[in-house]
Amino acid sequence: MNKNTSQFPALSHHAHKVQSLNLNCRLCDLKTGDSNTMQLGSSKPRCKNQRVSSFEHVKTKACNDYNLSGLKLLKPRNEKSGLLSGNPLKASIFNGRKLGSKRNKEYLLKVKSVLSADNLVELEGNGGVNKGGNYYDAIVIGSGIGGLVAATQLAAKGARVLVLEKYVIPGGSSGYYERDGYTFDVGSSVMFGFSDKGNLNLITQALAAVGCEMEVIPDPTTVHFHLPSDLSVRVHREYSDFIAELTSKFPHEKEGILSFYGECWKIFNALNSLELKSLEEPIYLFGQFFQKPLECLTLAYYLPQNAGDIARKYIKDPQLLSFIDAECFIVSTVNALQTPMINASMVLCDRHFGGINYPVGGVGGIAKSLARGLGDKGSEILYKANVTKVIIEHGKAVGVRLSDGREFFAKTIISNATRWDTFGKLLKGEKLPKEEENFQKVYVKAPSFLSIHMGVKAEVLPPDTDCHHFVLEDDWKRLEEPYGSIFLSIPTVLDSSLAPEGRHILHIFTTSSIEDWEGMPQKDYDAKKELVADEIISRLEKKLFPGLKQSIVFKEVGTPKTHRRYLARDKGTYGPMPRRTPKGLLGMPFNTTGIDGLYCVGDSCFPGQGVIAVAFSGVMCAHRVAADIGLEKKSPVLDTALLRLLGWLRTLA
Numbered sequence: 059m060n061k062n063t064s065q066f067p068a069l070s071h072h073a074h075k076v077q078s079l080n081l082n083c084r085l086c087d088l089k090t091g092d093s094n095t096m097q098l099g100s101s102k103p104r105c106k107n108q109r110v111s112s113f114e115h116v117k118t119k120a121c122n123d124y125n126l127s128g129l130k131l132l133k134p135r136n137e138k139s140g141l142l143s144g145n146p147l148k149a150s151i152f153n154g155r156k157l158g159s160k161r162n163k164e165y166l167l168k169v170k171s172v173l174s175a176d177n178l179v180e181l182e183g184n185g186g187v188n189k190g191g192n193y194y195d196a197i198v199i200g201s202g203i204g205g206l207v208a209a210t211q212l213a214a215k216g217a218r219v220l221v222l223e224k225y226v227i228p229g230g231s232s233g234y235y236e237r238d239g240y241t242f243d244v245g246s247s248v249m250f251g252f253s254d255k256g257n258l259n260l261i262t263q264a265l266a267a268v269g270c271e272m273e274v275i276p277d278p279t280t281v282h283f284h285l286p287s288d289l290s291v292r293v294h295r296e297y298s299d300f301i302a303e304l305t306s307k308f309p310h311e312k313e314g315i316l317s318f319y320g321e322c323w324k325i326f327n328a329l330n331s332l333e334l335k336s337l338e339e340p341i342y343l344f345g346q347f348f349q350k351p352l353e354c355l356t357l358a359y360y361l362p363q364n365a366g367d368i369a370r371k372y373i374k375d376p377q378l379l380s381f382i383d384a385e386c387f388i389v390s391t392v393n394a395l396q397t398p399m400i401n402a403s404m405v406l407c408d409r410h411f412g413g414i415n416y417p418v419g420g421v422g423g424i425a426k427s428l429a430r431g432l433g434d435k436g437s438e439i440l441y442k443a444n445v446t447k448v449i450i451e452h453g454k455a456v457g458v459r460l461s462d463g464r465e466f467f468a469k470t471i472i473s474n475a476t477r478w479d480t481f482g483k484l485l486k487g488e489k490l491p492k493e494e495e496n497f498q499k500v501y502v503k504a505p506s507f508l509s510i511h512m513g514v515k516a517e518v519l520p521p522d523t524d525c526h527h528f529v530l531e532d533d534w535k536r537l538e539e540p541y542g543s544i545f546l547s548i549p550t551v552l553d554s555s556l557a558p559e560g561r562h563i564l565h566i567f568t569t570s571s572i573e574d575w576e577g578m579p580q581k582d583y584d585a586k587k588e589l590v591a592d593e594i595i596s597r598l599e600k601k602l603f604p605g606l607k608q609s610i611v612f613k614e615v616g617t618p619k620t621h622r623r624y625l626a627r628d629k630g631t632y633g634p635m636p637r638r639t640p641k642g643l644l645g646m647p648f649n650t651t652g653i654d655g656l657y658c659v660g661d662s663c664f665p666g667q668g669v670i671a672v673a674f675s676g677v678m679c680a681h682r683v684a685a686d687i688g689l690e691k692k693s694p695v696l697d698t699a700l701l702r703l704l705g706w707l708r709t710l711a
């Protein structure tokens with residue numbers, strides 16, 4: 059495919075150091091909001107007094123042991139819907155001021171400049187090449203959010219880290235690209251773990267660890283479901299509003315709804331009470347068991363369980379169970395019976411606890427901030443650095459080789475490539491460790507996505523349009539089928555600076571397998587892209603936005619091949635998916651591997667797919683690596699015992 063017409067364009071190749079990546083927050087006063095008055099049985103959001111009303115400005119407090127100065131929540135453009143009728147750009151409210159005001163324009167320009175291709179931290183040449191020595195404490199292969207969080211956490215602990223990224227900007231599937239005045243998120247735009255409170259706001263904490271902050275816009279509705287039999291459910295930010303809406307559709311299941319989501323809160327509260335570090339590090343793990351025994355036992359109890367089984371304990375209505383399937387499908391690309399209960403609880407509660415917040419200027423700003431923070435801590439990131447081999451000496455990973463022949467060495471190597479890519483490509487010729495064989499028995503690659511990035515005339519969207527939509531029109535059986543369900547994000551509903559005046563961005567995606575797109579001449583491939591995209595757009599036109607086709611002013615279609623090429627993910631996969639019904643999270647490997655000195659991070663590690671999930675994987679990985687290189691406490695005897703125990707537990711999955 060021609061790089062310049064692809065969705066992941068080759069950006070400016072001019073090597074520039076970032077001059078200033080100032081995602082600074084202008085803080086304002088903390089305002090605690092009205093608490094949730096909904097009765098949740100025994101399981102309510104624990105930090106009731108921390109709940110904030112959705113659209114107030116928030117000043118974050120210091121959080122855990124990070125010097126977290128915080129996120130700032132800005133007003134969406136319309137408190138009810140996020141969208142204004144009339145002239146949306148001029149009339150929009152931004153941080154209590156008119157969007158068109160001079161100060162705001164300057165501010166938005168400043169934020170946008172963060173995403174400018176000219177500002178890339180791009181090192182080339184042979185800086186840092188170091189044959190034979192332990193120059194770096196860690197080399198991280200790939201700068202997805204998993205890799206960047208591992209790298210920045212290590213750098214914050216005092217390690218010297220080198221990140222090697224194949225592409226020209228950081229972020230992987232959480233990157234961005236710019237076209238014709240639009241700033242598109244490569245992946246989807248729903249950010250969990252990006253709030254100002256609790257212990258699970260791992261993205262906020264990761265940024266804070268390297269001194270970065272971002273301004274965010276609270277999303278009033280996580281997702282608007284449009285489902286068979288005209289079932290329409292909005293997942294409101296306020297938990298009580300969501301429960302009221304869902305029970306109004308299923309009044310006979312009110313008890314069941316409260317019990318299922320109540321059980322999710324029990325798990326979320328247990329998770330949110332822990333300090334999150336490596337579950338492979340015994341001193342920390344036993345310490346947590348000692349300090350929070352009930353919470354740890356709760357989590358241990360739910361570790362092998364799936365959301366669908368728990369939903370079936372309380373809910374009988376098949377349509378409501380299908381709705382829970384759709385809720386889980388967003389999290390795991392599989393139905394509720396195959397979705398680990400811990401993962402489901404994390405997502406189904408965080409959206410009401412911390413809420414979904416969109417970073418001003420686009421999702422790409424998160425990775426750019428982390429990359430800059432990494433540099434500020436004295437570590438490095440190198441772009442256009444395609445790692446083709448992990449160098450093993452005497453059974454230990456000691457370095458990496460790039461496609462251009464350069465070699466880099468470090469005490470530890472962390473791969474943010476998927477486990478399939480790491481062991482199938484970067485360690486080709488090495489015997490596949492037993493643990494990886496087991497992983498591949500339990501997990502397969504989830505399909506990839508077909509994605510359509512569009513610019514449309516603003517008038518085509520009704521005034522009350524939400525930012526995120528999930529569409530499955532007629533038949534629940536199509537939920538998990540390729541092209542069955544449609545995801546749609548309209549981030550300009552929250553941040554109009556992402557598109558030219560009078561335009562909105564529509565990012566549409568649907569599951570698709572690479573096999574559908576291989577082995578055909580370029581002409582047929584291009585024609586097929588147009589055809590499939592046209593069908594998806596027609597469905598949205600019929601279901602949501604009459605006149606959509608006529609309103610399109612920009613369109614680019616990416617296929618699983620695009621994902622494979624630009625994200626370096628085998629078959630363009632979205633992540634791992636259980637081969638059969640899994641035992642919750644039990645079979646999911648953590649960060650250590652069967653090869654001494656080699657660690658994995660990202661979505662083929664515990665707890666799986668999702669930005670917040672890979673951020674947690676990064677935090678865990680950094681802690682385990684830090685212990686192994688002497689930056690954190692470690693007990694070799696306990697290590698051996700725990701790693702054996704965990705290895706054995708995984709064989710039960």
Ligand SMILES: NC(=O)c1ccc[n+]([C@@H]2O[C@H](COP(=O)([O-])OP(=O)(O)OC[C@H]3O[C@@H](n4cnc5c(N)ncnc54)[C@H](O)[C@@H]3O)[C@@H](O)[C@H]2O)c1
Nearest residue numbers: 200202203204224230231245246445475626660661667668
């Ligand atoms: N919530 C959302 O809406 C959303 C949006 C985007 C992404 N995501 C999630 O992000 C997750 C993926 O994050 P991740 O951190 O695991 O990985 P990633 O795929 O996002 O990033 C991996 C990075 O490694 C680089 N890379 C791979 N192989 C390389 C090699 N050999 N040499 C150099 N660089 C190499 C890639 O170019 C890429 O930048 C997915 O599971 C997805 O769920 C979610």
Ligand SMILES: CC(C)=CCC/C(C)=C/C=C/C(C)=C/C=C/C(C)=C/C=C/C=C(C)/C=C/C=C(C)/C=C/C=C(\C)CCC=C(C)C
Nearest residue numbers: 246248357358389401404526527545546547665667668671
């Ligand atoms: C070790 C042992 C054995 C035991 C012990 C016990 C314990 C202590 C345990 C613990 C545990 C823990 C801590 C855990 C944790 C976990 C976590 C954090 C998890 C998380 C998760 C998350 C997730 C999964 C997420 C996901 C997300 C996603 C995927 C998202 C997506 C989105 C999208 C796609 C969007 C949509 C859109 C539209 C609709 C448009």
